[in-house]
Amino acid sequence: MTNSYSSGPEVMVCEVGLRDGLQMFNALFPTAEKLAWIQAESAAGVREIEVTSFVPPKLVPQFVDAQEVVHGALAIPGLCVVALVPNLKGAERAIELGVHKLNYVMSVSRTHNLRNVRREREESLADFKRIADLIRALPEHRRPRLLGGLSSALGCGYEGRVPVADVQRWAVAYAEAGADEIMIADTVGYADPVHVKEAFRAVIADVGTLPVSAHFHDTRGLGLANVAAALECGVRRFDASLAGLGGCQFVPSATGNIVMDDLCFMLDAMGMRTGVDLEKLVAVREIVARNLPGTPLYGKLAGAGLPVNYHAGATAA
Numbered sequence: 054m055t056n057s058y059s060s061g062p063e064v065m066v067c068e069v070g071l072r073d074g075l076q077m078f079n080a081l082f083p084t085a086e087k088l089a090w091i092q093a094e095s096a097a098g099v100r101e102i103e104v105t106s107f108v109p110p111k112l113v114p115q116f117v118d119a120q121e122v123v124h125g126a127l128a129i130p131g132l133c134v135v136a137l138v139p140n141l142k143g144a145e146r147a148i149e150l151g152v153h154k155l156n157y158v159m160s161v162s163r164t165h166n167l168r169n170v171r172r173e174r175e176e177s178l179a180d181f182k183r184i185a186d187l188i189r190a191l192p193e194h195r196r197p198r199l200l201g202g203l204s205s206a207l208g209c210g211y212e213g214r215v216p217v218a219d220v221q222r223w224a225v226a227y228a229e230a231g232a233d234e235i236m237i238a239d240t241v242g243y244a245d246p247v248h249v250k251e252a253f254r255a256v257i258a259d260v261g262t263l264p265v266s267a268h269f270h271d272t273r274g275l276g277l278a279n280v281a282a283a284l285e286c287g288v289r290r291f292d293a294s295l296a297g298l299g300g301c302q303f304v305p306s307a308t309g310n311i312v313m314d315d316l317c318f319m320l321d322a323m324g325m326r327t328g329v330d331l332e333k334l335v336a337v338r339e340i341v342a343r344n345l346p347g348t349p350l351y352g353k354l355a356g357a358g359l360p361v362n363y364h365a366g367a368t369a370a
């Protein structure tokens with residue numbers, strides 16, 4: 054069943070389960086199965102997939118196969134291949150392999166940045182500038198898009214409340230340093246829709262025409278409510294993870310991302326084009342299930358199925 058609108062996504066959804074989800078597991082999800090997942094989800098209509106992370110394998114063993122995964126993903130026509138990078142070294146590896154978009158990670162919370170990437174935020178920003186310079190020096194056809202990610206932006210598992218003014222400050226710093234896109238991430242699921250509107254509206258006003266995307270975790274059950282709030286602010290790109298895998302090993306109590314399948318259903322029901330075939334998407338969960346036996350898989354759509362006589366835009370007036 055295809056979303057009846059097929060002229061291209063109006064809302065971009067980016068699958069992050071292969072990175073945010075799998076980083077929580079030390080045992081290697083087999084490379085061929087990662088590629089089967091990427092293939093199947095791309096065939097279901099997901100146009101952006103964060104396929105791996107360029108971090109030291111000693112620290113996060115799951116991504117020891119980053120090179121093979123990127124090679125395989127790049128062979129899929131029309132797919133935007135995204136990778137997480139925590140520093141210049143990671144970016145150099147990703148760029149060399151031809152990744153289309155770099156998701157650079159820095160936390161608004163000082164403590165989370167120190168725990169996660171072992172440096173002050175100013176040092177993270179300095180590396181981001183070096184990466185932007187490196188990209189500018191490349192021939193145009195080899196330049197990846199550079200996303201400036203702001204983790205622990207709506208709350209921090211160490212510091213608690215994170216002032217919106219701090220999110221604005223680092224978002225503007227990214228913009229001035231050459232980001233193509235800013236992403237605001239609620240790493241530990243502290244945000245609520247009122248908070249989301251305040252933070253996204255403030256950042257969007259500050260960064261002008263630069264796209265601002267959202268990365269929500271469903272730690273306290275407010276993930277999709279936060280998406281609805283971000284949509285009202287004009288956000289049109291969301292990260293999510295199939296079956297709600299996800300978390301961050303460098304902050305306490307971090308749990309899964311919003312569920313990709315439920316996100317796509319909500320957007321589809323609201324009449325927003327994602328380009329995703331919901332039934333094909335739900336079927337991809339089988340690949341996750343057979344490789345992570347015993348791991349809870351989240352998501353309401355997969356359990357309940359589509360409503361009788363469902364059509365896209367069902368709930369739109």
Ligand SMILES: CC(=O)SCCNC(=O)CCNC(=O)[C@H](O)C(C)(C)COP(=O)(O)OP(=O)(O)OC[C@H]1O[C@@H](n2cnc3c(N)ncnc32)[C@H](O)[C@@H]1OP(=O)(O)O
Nearest residue numbers: 107108109113139140142143158169170171204240300301
């Ligand atoms: C919110 C989230 O979910 S974000 C995702 C989850 N978090 C993560 O994945 C953690 C990311 N953090 C990291 O990868 C690390 O903290 C780093 C690489 C950023 C910094 O760690 P440091 O130990 O300070 O790195 P440092 O620059 O000192 O290098 C240490 C070693 O790692 C290597 N290294 C550094 N960066 C990388 C990289 N990106 N990829 C591979 N190897 C690397 C160095 O070459 C060095 O190797 P050596 O010991 O053989 O000489």
Ligand SMILES: CC(=O)CC(=O)O
Nearest residue numbers: 073158204205238240
């Ligand atoms: C990089 C990410 O994974 C975003 C976040 O949750 O902080």
